[in-house]
Amino acid sequence: MKFTYSWLKEHLETEHQYNEVVDKLTAIGLEVESVQDTGLAYKDFIVGQVVEEEKHPNADKLKLCKVDTGREKVDVVCGAPNVTKGMKVVYAPVGCVIPVNQMKIKAAKIRGVESYGMMCSEYELGISNEHDGIISLEQDTEVGSSYADLSGMNDILIEIGITPNRQDCLGVLGVARDLAAAGVGKLKNREFKTEKGSFESPIKIEIHDNDICPAFAGSYIKNVKNEASPDWLQKKLKSIGLRPISALVDITNYVMFDLNRPLHVYDADKVKGKIIVRSAQDGESFKALDEKTYDLKKGMCTISDEEKVLGLGGIMGGESTGCNFDTINVLLESALFDNVNTARTGRDLSILSDARYRFERGIDPRSTLEGINYATQLILEICGGECSEIVLAGQISETLNTIPISGKNIVKRLGLEITDDEIILILNSLGFGAKKSGESIQCTIPSWRQDIHGEADISEEIIRIKGYENIPTSNIRAISKVNKDILNSTQKIISKAKHFIASEGYNEFITFSFSDSKKSIFFGEVEKLKIINPISEDLDILRPSLIPNLLASIKKNTARGIDSLSIFEAGSQYSSTTPEDQINSICGVKYGLSNSKTWRSEKKEFDIFDVKNDLLNVINYLVQGNKKISISDEAPSWYHPGRSGKIILNKKIEIGYFGELHPRIANKFKIKTRVNLFELMIDNVPLTEKKTTNKPQLILSDFQSVTRDFAFILDKDVKSSDLIKAALNVDTKIIKSAEIFDLFEDKSLGDDKKSIAIKVVLQSEEKTLNENDINSLSSKIVEAIEKSTSGTVRS
Template structure:
């Protein structure tokens, strides 16, 4: 909602500067998104009258003008505007004036002729983006008066960013009501004088849409002057509200909409073939709107008809078949209430919006239908003349305004603010609410202009707004605040994020709505949870894996020439339709080189084992087992499932070459996904004495089948439970001479240590023998 501050102050004028007024509205929930001057700064520009115009003797496109500036003698100005003519009144910048852009007006000679100022266009003054010549002012503009004063240019244009529940503030009257309630100033609304009918002509009205249109009023106005010009004051207020002036009749309906919040429409009465009938559209009906769009009407669309055909799409836009044109002399003025539920979403479905639909789908004051019609009639007669017929109105069952009970004690509990009942009652009444106090309970009957007041919490919010959020004191908590104990065997998901960030990953946040193809190809999910009303066709299902979003983010980075990408995400995935399962996952992706480009290391592509180390860091200090496994999105020979305490908690591997090619990734990224819940439990950290004696190292070279996994040997070593062993690490894999075909040699470093004494050879040999026996149980032999 954009409007002129001066217009608002004509209704409610608090003793506040513009900035303070904007802050007041914002703190009351009516956010002022912009506050711009109506015109840029300029000085010494006055209203002047052109007396004579003669051709410049040295220039074909210049004229020498004598100009009346309200002084004893006229001045001479050289002007090149094409529309300069004797008798017109235009802005004149005197010598010494400063125009927008710091353009200074000086006394000068133009092609040898003295010029004592400049006649200005609207563009030169910054009041319009385009101009074809001088800004021609009305013939009665007072000569010598400052232009800023005459055009009220010292004005501020305020733009409110309203929430959908505050449709009552989509008008000057609604905003003035708020300002009056917040500041206590009196309102000075316009006086609406009913226009007495001069003729008996009327059009019948019939309602067949039930609660969708319970109130409709209209009247005939004949013999209007279609050539009448919109008054400058009205045109100025419309333009400062972002609405272009079209014609007097259209401008008046738009003006009443901005002033009172009631959208209106004017039909050419001579194009209507019968009485007004409000109903839902029928199968096969069509309508061409004023914007030229031809519609195939759906049966849930509310239409205004003339008994035989639709002539307007109710609450949205009029039809071209009843449009007012230059030949129109008789009009039918409409003012109605349409239920928000029956208007909401229709304009968006049709691919456009209108000021009327913006208001009706949020809720228009159904008690304002007749006053708005009288106001529009009054303005129409004043501007265009004509003979007015009687108002014809049909009223069905209007929306019920059910009383809402507000407990004063509840206000104190929610706001932390103790207010007496009388003061709460006064705050509510300042908003124009009908309220009565009985004991601890205030009963409020919401007015017709407040559709958002339905429950007690709505009224508590109103009390807080009017009292002022700034005025609610900040008090220390009454209860003792203490840190909760943190168990040593638990951590939060932010700890997991910090581990990955430390490893060079960046967090990616993606939609939970994904493309169905991703689920099928990357998650092997042929029955994803489908959305009934997706926000976009490519976001039609709920994700069951984080992989699709990560691959999409990788594509986005590659399209912008990223050379090395590390991404992770923590988020929920969704399984099942009838029984919703929504576990939280942590997933990651690495693409490109192992290390950032540098002089000290050769380029190497990131591989499975690099990311396996990152995953192990996430799981540490617990130890996971990595088992070869298949996954629909991963390379069959370079993927594994991750097992923790005997339970599969995730997977890890290279993206399958098929999908690498399909998604144009260049090289296969390494990806992983784990259950976040499984990583939040860790083994408690226990202190252990540092040994003062040196560790003993023994190396074991074991020959095993090529198919033998390292994890199986590591499990066997762990099962041997040798108390002296502090570490067993693989440091070499050998295939070749001395090792039979189909076999491989695995060399392990075994470290043994006691914290109290130096180990003897017998103790070391016994430990090594036990480890060899454990390995032999897995089919390994000691390499000769």
Template sequence: MKFSLSWLRTHLTTDASLGQIAETLNNIGLEVEGIEDRGAALAPFVIARVIEAVPHPNADRLRVCRVDSGSGEVGVVCGAPNARTGMTTVFAPPGAYIPGSGITLKIGEIRGVASAGMLVSAREMALGEDHDGIVDLPGDAPVGTPYAAWAGLDDPVIEISVTPNRGDALAVRGIARDLAAAGLGTLTPWNAPAINGTGASAIRWQDDFTEACPWILGRTVRGVRNGESPAWLKQRLESVGLRPINALADITNFFTIDLGRPLHVFDVNKISGGALTVRRGAGERFRGLHGKDVNVTSDDCVIADAAGVQSLAGIVGGEATGCDEATTDVFIECALFDRVAIALSGQRSGIFSDARQRFERGIDVSLLPAALDAATAMVIALCGGEVSAITEAGAEPAWQRQASLRFERLQSFGRSDVTPDRAVGILGALGFGIAARDAAGVTVDVPPWRNDVASAGFSAGSTLDQHEDLDPDLATAVRQGARAIEPEADLIEEVLRIEGLDRIVPVSLPPLATVPTPSLTPRQARSVRARRVLAARGMAECVTFSFVDRATAARFGATPDTLTVANPIAADLDQMRPSPLATIARAAATNAARGFDDLALFEIGPGFRDETPAGQDLIAAGLRSGATPLSWIAASRNVDAFDAKADAFAVLQEIGVPLEALQVSATAPGHYHPGRAGTIKQGPKTTIGSFGELHPSLCAALDLPAGSVGFEIDLGAIADPKRRRKSAPDISPLQPLRRDFAFVVDAGVAAEAVLRAAKSAERGLITDVTLFDRYAGDKLPAGKVSLAIAVTLQPKDKSLTDSEIEAVSAKIVASVSKATNATLRG
């Protein structure tokens, strides 16, 4: 929000300096983002008259000028071709800084002639690019007067940051009200002039969309003369970055900034049918005043005549009915549009305008008649004309509400020494009417321009119960947010910020515990460690969207309608993903299409089973395709299911899951290749992951390289480890020994069952059991395979004798035979 100092002073009577105003704005929560003060840089520059200009005796292109600066005559050597006797121009004395050239003037000599100052061009004053000659001012410009003051450049422009809840601060008057409440002056009384129109308006209103426009006014002014705005109005608009257009358009822009009250003007002679209708859009297109086409939907509020849509209500007007120099009859619109409806239309259209910004943050609900009269009065003053009676549709909504403040809550929340009298005075200065007061607190009437202060269950300026047809989810969210408002907290905030946010006493945080608590939860720690180990295994991390197209999602799991995105950012991102493997598979396919077949990608993110919080899983997923080297000395080979299993088990080992307690079954979800995939369980019932080669049909559908493999680990399904005191490591000084066994088992027996049975034979001695060979062939009976295992024995107290080793070996054979019906291979 930008405003000039002179504009502010039309609403605030104050002698405060620019610095005091800026400091107070910061202290009351209206943060100053910048101040542009061109007058300060041009302070030394004064209007001067060239008494005489003669050629330089030693230079053909220079002139020696005698200059009257208002405080005496000085000699200046000037190279401007337009320097001449009798002209009025701008003089910079010695010591002045020239902003356009970055130099500071000194008294000196130029080609043997003394020069004390400089006659300057517009570019040298940083006021434009004109450098053909020195500034040529009208002859009646007062000599000796500071140029910035004469040219109206001594009016600093302040820019503040306005938070979304403070729609009233998007008006110069609203800012002046805050400053006056902070004690920086007096708010100037404002009353709109009473305008008594005669005759009916040439245009009448019809409101067929009261949910989005509960109240709208307008009137006709006939016989206007539209043209260029007066200098003061153009200067006001230019100071805040608005381009003057014509008097009628400039008047509406003026009140948008001055009172925070957007208006619009229609050329009566360009309106068809003698009426304007507020209604829903119907898929029409019209050219907006911003020079672009606007497409409207049935959810948008539009203003239309018999010929079609002429305005996207509250956001942008239409070019077809805009006012220009030929306009003679004008219709002034002053409306109240619903905040939610404007916000939704603004999002759909992508149009950002000053009107939209104010409507969606909330305007003064009761200001419509006064604002219409004020705008009408300015139209008559600048353009003339005869005024009609007001035409309106709808009615002023009930905005009256109250809020209460307990003084002890003010003390306990703000730790401030604000007295009850001071608190009540601040609220009164901000426009809150004092309805009741006692020793404990005060009840106030909330003014209509403070939409951010509401009673419980009320959000001013928005008829939320009528918004289900626009966007049910958003309307429900806004309604619930309104009910959660605590108006007392809003009043506390108002008192504390006007008293000065810098005066709130800082309170130290409580001391930390001697032993700090862990900074990460077990779930967060698992994510960090899983990410680290996968990256260390040469996989590249992806961060993808949590939604894919429905067809792809269906290949990786269920796709209930409750997980369909109502407003997707793209048509192919309309379903929440069952697993991150779905989105990294699409990323892998994109890379493969560009010639990068050898991939190793992973992502740790959410997968969705249903719409509830419990239905969201944290999953570590990875995918490999193409060839991969076993090590830096090994040849490359194509990846297989065991590479995916190795990745999955590396994650589980890193996050502290005991691998010996895991069970792997040959079943897997449908997106894996049957017979080349497995499911990992922790205990008989808890499934924590899956791995394997991806199904050929899946690879073909997604254009993945054939034979791609993947894994998924549900990090949330893993039980948190019990906190145990770590004991000293039990490291034996004795050398371990290894014994190999080959067992003949049925082909359907899992190797894991053999390993588990062998390890359980003598837990005190056996520290590791691994499978190192599997054989199936003509040397074995049909339906049989040979599984060779290596068993590591680690003695602790003494070396094992041959008989002890044989006894342990016999236990191993007996345990495996009992568990799997295996026989020792000869």
């Protein structure tokens, strides 16, 4: 909310400087968002007088003037048609900045004649659109005086952020009341005199639904003259950035910003019969003051006459009964509308208005009559006319809520020692009626505080005024531990995995949890993942997988000349949009060169064994202790069918996938070369409770170990893992390891053949193996492998 310091001082008597007031506003919860010295832009402009005026020698439309600035007489070339000798003008000296275009005035030769400074129009000063001529000031204005002072623009504009609970501060009066309570001044008492009407209003008012509109006060004013508002009112509205429209409209706006009391004024001659406040009917429509037509629904609060809807209660008036300069008779409305209903209607119709903003936050019921009286009084003063007696339909509740609070509880909540007497003092300064009553304090809540419901709310009022800086600081370290573990097992797994994977060369990316349905169809059921109101078309679903967003990032990075990319993301993916269907996953992607060509290595591209290696390493790190890892070639459909695998833990847990991205998908993402990736299904990593810190006993053999190499010619589709398994199974005690050290494919072997060479390590824990033992084991190994793979040993 915006207001000027001078406006504030109409309600607050204070000796304080504006900057002290500004600090206090923030301290009591009315956070100052900006402070602007509005006179600053005008500080260099002074009142001058045209003392000589003649035609420019070289231009028909220009005039050559001598302007008395109070200190000197300067030559000014001027193009305004209305400039005359003796005129008092707003003079911008050399160096001055013109507000409307930020142009700096320089001494200049205009058509061969020197000109020092400029005489300004209202447009150039940014105070109106009037640019047909320069401003002509009153003749009694003092030459040389400051224009900022003269215009009343020498003021401070303060903008505060009002939190939704502080509806009472949506008017300058409320802000002043809060400041007075906080000790920066005294609230000026403004008496609202009741206008005694001289006749009965010809327009009757009926409320048909008291729930949506508990009270409606109307004042009929006849024979008004609706013109432009007087200067003081226009300046006031302009000072907070509002556009003056006509006196009647300006008065209602002024009262709204001054007292936080929304009003509406109808052209009474356009109202047919009586005013009826009722719920809208389905199918009704209404053209509002914003010139848009709205389709209404049952339950919306309408102000209607006997023929049509005139306005939406608490939100916006209608075009049909709007006031203009021809208006003669008016009906002024000051009403109460239900806040929930106002909010719902406003939201359903997407209408934002100052009235809605206030009514949905709650309006002081007592302002209904104060507001109508004050506005009637202003209309009579400014527009003339005669007013009726005020008609009131419905009822304004006079009873105020009283709640008991306990000083002890307040102290317990705030952690601050404060006496009951001080509590009472603070509350009374805020307009609460606080009285001690036995052990408790009875608090009567002022009508303007719609947000106060209980003791907790009152504790905030007390500490707000007492000052948050007075809350002491207490130690929070607990004597006995509250929690056994800080992180749960899954959280630990994710954290460890992230660091491990980063140590394998991957850079952690965080991408949006949203994704593009068109590009995500490969990864899940996108129709189950829709966001109703997406931020953009290509972020229209929750991601079914971490993959699509990471793929999208590849293109961006390669466009920047990056030829090697190792990235991962740890996050959630979704199988539907219910809270339960969120899946923890980690995806690593390698793209481009694993080695660029350097002085010590040849260029090499990433392949699936890079990602397989990384995935196995992280699984081995995360799942410690005994485990059985097997690999099958059945990866999900988004992988290359012949270049991908699934890692299975302990025979049944699908813990991860790796492989090359399906080329069709790569194509869809416009990625030209192979992408290799892995996925680690975090939720499937077994959460083994740590039973013991002991590691299994280490048994080391002191007997000599022997290695033997074997090579086999096999069909191409024989899996190397089967060969290794066959070798190891020959004697699980003595055969310590069997590793592939060569893979060879060549036409000489046959088109569908390959050769695999393995190195087997033999070592007994009981004796040194002799030649016989070794030979016997070797033949068994060859036999076993030949049998299980239908291959033949190479000799």
